[in-house]
Amino acid sequence: MNRPNLWSERKEILFEDNHLLIINKPAGLLVQGDATGDEPLSAKAEEYLRFKYKKPGAAFVGVAHRLDRPVSGVVALAKTSKALSRLNEMFRDNKVHKTYWALTGKCPEPTQGHLTHWLVKDPIRNTTKAYPERHGQGLKSELDYQVLGQAGSRWLVQVNPITGRPHQIRVQLSSGLGTPIVGDVKYGFLAPLPDVSIALHARQLEFQHPVTKEAMCFKAPLPDIAHWEAAEAYY
Numbered sequence: 001m002n003r004p005n006l007w008s009e010r011k012e013i014l015f016e017d018n019h020l021l022i023i024n025k026p027a028g029l030l031v032q033g034d035a036t037g038d039e040p041l042s043a044k045a046e047e048y049l050r051f052k053y054k055k056p057g058a059a060f061v062g063v064a065h066r067l068d069r070p071v072s073g074v075v076a077l078a079k080t081s082k083a084l085s086r087l088n089e090m091f092r093d094n095k096v097h098k099t100y101w102a103l104t105g106k107c108p109e110p111t112q113g114h115l116t117h118w119l120v121k122d123p124i125r126n127t128t129k130a131y132p133e134r135h136g137q138g139l140k141s142e143l144d145y146q147v148l149g150q151a152g153s154r155w156l157v158q159v160n161p162i163t164g165r166p167h168q169i170r171v172q173l174s175s176g177l178g179t180p181i182v183g184d185v186k187y188g189f190l191a192p193l194p195d196v197s198i199a200l201h202a203r204q205l206e207f208q209h210p211v212t213k214e215a216m217c218f219k220a221p222l223p224d225i226a227h228w229e230a231a232e233a234y235y
Contacts, residue, residue, distance in 0.1 A: 014218050019083035019211045020076060021045055021061070024220040027072040027197030032063050045077055065091050068167065070183070073100070073202025074220035078210075086210035091164065097206040098161055100169055101222070101231065103154040103199035104179040105189065112146035115176040119165045127186060128167040130175035141165045143172055152230035154182055154199070169200060182227065199227055 015022040023041065025031065030040040042061050049059035061077055062084030078084035090096050117130035118138030131138055142162040147155055157179075159169050167187070174180040174187040181200050183193035193199070206217045222228040 014074065014220060015216075016079075019078065019080050020209070021049070021079055022205075022218050023075045023077060025067055025072055025075045025202075027070050027195065027223065030069050031066040031075060041075065042077070049079070062087070064088050065096075065164065067202055068170070068198075068200075070196065070198045071200045071202065072197065072220070072223050073200075074205050074218050075202070076205055076207075076218075080211075083210045087207075090207055090210065094162060094164075095207060097204075098164075098202065099204035099206075100159040100161070101148075101201045101203045101234075102157045102159055102169065102173060103151060103182040103227065103231065104157055104173065105154065105182055106179055107150075107155045108145065108147055108157060108173070108177040108179045112144075114142065114144050115172045116140065116142050117172055117176060119168060119171065121166050128165070128171045130171045132176075139163070139165055141168050141172065143169065145173070145177075148234050151234070154227070154230070155179075156231050156234055158203075170198070193227060195225065197223075197225070201228070 012024050014024055025041055030038055032042050033040045042063050046059050046061045060079060064076060064078060064084060064087035067073060067075060076087060078087055117132060118135045119128050119130055119141045120138045121128045144160045146158050148158050149156055161168055170181055170184055170187045180188035181198050183189055184198040185192050201222055202220060204219045209216050222231060
């Protein structure tokens with residue numbers, strides 16, 4: 001039986017135990033299935049677990065949070081229903097500390113701060129609009145950011161979202177600071193990247209293990225892609 005062409009464990013699989021599977025997701029891969037019918041990360045993980053543990057039936061894979069398709073970085077999957085239930089609760093209660101790295105075309109001003117917007121999602125266009133004041137059914141969305149420095153011709157910005165809304169970082173950096181993420185033409189950047197990704201990477205997740213209660217911290221290496229090379233100096 002040949003191993004399915006899923007991941008090299010050293011690279012994409014950041015951690016695995018009886019309850020968790022932590023993946024460094026490449027850009028372009030869905031986390032969970034949608035109307036496109038494309039194979040998502042959850043299905044790849046289920047196939048990997050079935051193969052690794054020689055399971056005759058389906059393996060359990062629970063999705064507690066998502067990254068947008070063009071975004072890379074760390075994703076926590078649950079291997080048991082107990083872990084999934086507790087992870088869902090932690091994400092809902094903002095008990096998971098998330099760190100993202102983004103590249104922007106110009107330096108945000110001010111170079112660090114806190115952004116608050118009310119976000120309204122348009123499900124038909126799959127876009128989100130940010131309002132600086134309370135707006136209708138808009139959801140309050142907050143993040144902290146700081147510029148880490150220049151990375152080649154771009155600027156590396158660290159973002160710590162406090163809430164977890166659809167497209168939150170993308171629309172808040174664009175609307176709140178006038179600095180859309182490199183490659184993100186949906187939110188104002190002028191040109192796409194060659195691989196149609198956007199320069200947003202889920203760099204780190206910190207949370208208490210849902211079963212053992214141990215403090216966990218997972219860092220996802222940057223993609224091996226040209227536009228991220230200059231950012232590696234900030235490891």
